[in-house]
Amino acid sequence: MSNHLIMKNIFNSVSCVICIVLISFSCSQSDNSTEELRDEVIAIHDEVMPKMGELKSMRKDILKISENLQQEDSLGNTEKIQELESLAERMDQAFDGMFVWMRQYKPAAEEVSDEDYREYLIGQKEMVEKVNQDIRSTMAEARSVLESKN
Template sequence: MKSLIYTFILSASLILASCGPNLSKQNKELRDQVIAVHDEVMPKMGQLKALEKEAQQKAEELLLQDSTQTEQVQALQGLAVELDQAYEGMFVWMRQYETEDGERTPEEVKVYLEDQMVKVTQVNEQIKGALSKADSLLKNQ
């Protein structure tokens, strides 16, 4: 009976040990993917702020020129808010993102990184969407 227990413990240990390095490699790749999604839009942060200011200025100019253009003014003001939210969204994500695994098990790290991939992808899409909207709205002004 004791040998059966020892065999079971040894087998379980070997299985876990064989999964460990592979899971660590997967976690490194997943972390690299998370950072790649971040790095794709991070250089556009200055552009977000510049477009936000441009949208605000155009809204103010339009109000001064023609106060009946409230729909266009509201669209520009809404765009400025959307650009600011996309900008802030990146920094909110960056502040909460943890680069160190700490005391987490490889399985916990994997779950954490998968969650971060969802969050950073949402930030990425929000930034791209705001930039696209700015491109079409500001070109028509």
């Protein structure tokens, strides 16, 4: 065997090893980034899920204020009553949005490629961010109303 042939075999072997390492690293990176993305989605959910009881309680308080305004002077308070009822409705929608999202969310890839699952997670992250924002914004608005009444 000539030196040239030996060098060629060594070069091919080293090239194969490098390709295998790069492919393994790439797959590992993909798995990690998918796991990280899934963790981000769950973290967004976990941020507001504990506030769901408080959201419902605040909604009840908002409707109580609306009811009191109706009893005081339903015609004179029409605009404020409508604002409060609208807020209560948005709070209901935010609450329901969390459970709608939870029912459709799939925490694991089922017979889809890593890339498709990653795209799915990106969409889920956008959806749960909206749910999170809806909950936080309606709670902030309700908190403002309730603090002004105290």
